[in-house]
Amino acid sequence: MIDLDQAEERLAILRDWFSSFTAGFSLDNEEDQRNIHLKIKHTHEVCINITRIAQGETCERSKVLTAEAVGLLHDIGRFPQYARFRTFDDRISINHGELGAEIISSTGILSAFPPGEQAIISHAVRFHNAFSSPKSDDPEKTFFLNLIRDADKLDIWRVFIEYFSSSSAERPSAAALGLPQLNGYSDAVLSCVLRRQVVPISKVKSLNDYKLLQLSWIYDLHFKTSYSLLIERAIIDKMTSHLPPTKEIQQLSDSLKHFAHTMGAEPPSMPK
Incomplete structure (x- = not known):
């Protein structure tokens, strides 16, 4: 039986880790910082989306918490990607999904999570940006991967609606991939x-x-x-x-x- 109090605590620690991790990518250049902020806000909005989808699909509370963890970590590869390459274009830099999964592994940030949940979250982060979902024999991995792919798309649409509705001076320069x-x-x-x-x-x-x-x-x-x-x-x-x-x-x-x-x-x- 899943201890929901422990699950809530793990998620709270993960939220704090995300805040500390992204704070390490604060950049002096205003345009660069606008691009970093774009991905921080995107992450928070994706967490809202994935929670709403999971709740709408009548998921139990433990699955909603796992879904939020996926949303929180899905784009952590974006921050070192931008810091190194000054772009969000995977074609000319690095696959940010794979980089995110590598960060999860190298930092051990999911070590307090049950092994099965660690595997689900890492899989979702690694493949959330794939052109199509890879086949998996694990229905839980497939479910959470589909959740994050939907939640991500819903907020990318928001990002670009706001982008095209704003002045060129206000637009995050990396959003449109040049x-x-x-x-x-x-x-x-x-x-x-x-x-x-x-x-x-x-x-x-x-x-x-x-x-x-x-x-x-x-x-x-x-x-x-x-x-x-x-x-x-x-x-x-x-x-x-x-x-x-x-x-x-x-x-x-x-x-x-x-x-x-x-x-x-x-x-x-x-x-x-």
């Missing part, structure tokens, strides 16, 4: 989304392509609660408002909303 702002978007990227496929980053040539890539993640959510949060936050409308107002984008928006409502609630009538 992609150029072009007027249009790639037919190949749009075609992927229309086929309900997740867009690979290799196809992305511009910020508009990157927005379409993020919209394609809607087809890679795993829980009804995740779709409900997507709908509640009007993410599709907010994201597509920053794309060119073409007939194709409107059709895509309608299709995505219908899909989300089908997965998370009762489907609305399709537009004519």
Whole structure:
């Protein structure tokens, strides 16, 4: 039987560790510090998301606590990644999921957790940013990995909605991966989304392509609660408002909303 008081205490210690760990990456340059703060806030928001999803999926309290631990640690690789490379682009630096798992191992920060829970958390951190979820024979590992992948996507959408709604002076410089702002978007990227496929980053040539890539993640959510949060936050409308107002984008928006409502609630009538 799980001792919930001990589980709560372990999580509290982990929260304190995270605060101390990230404080070690305080940087003098204002732009660099804005990028570090972006990931600290992102982590806190992901913890809120993953807790809401776990609760929405009627998880018992012990699983909700494990989920928050996953959320807290999922991006710890981002801080040394940025400190060393000044980028969040894994393609030109280092895989931040794998780095995060290595930090967990080298610091022993999960040593007080039961071995099975340690394995679940490390697995989720290592693979949360993979293009697709790796196959696993362990249903618990799969469950928590899917939780963090959904919670992460939900907050990345928030980050970019705020990014595109703010002035260039206020934007965290590393968020957009150095992609150029072009007027249009790639037919190949749009075609992927229309086929309900997740867009690979290799196809992305511009910020508009990157927005379409993020919209394609809607087809890679795993829980009804995740779709409900997507709908509640009007993410599709907010994201597509920053794309060119073409007939194709409107059709895509309608299709995505219908899909989300089908997965998370009762489907609305399709537009004519």
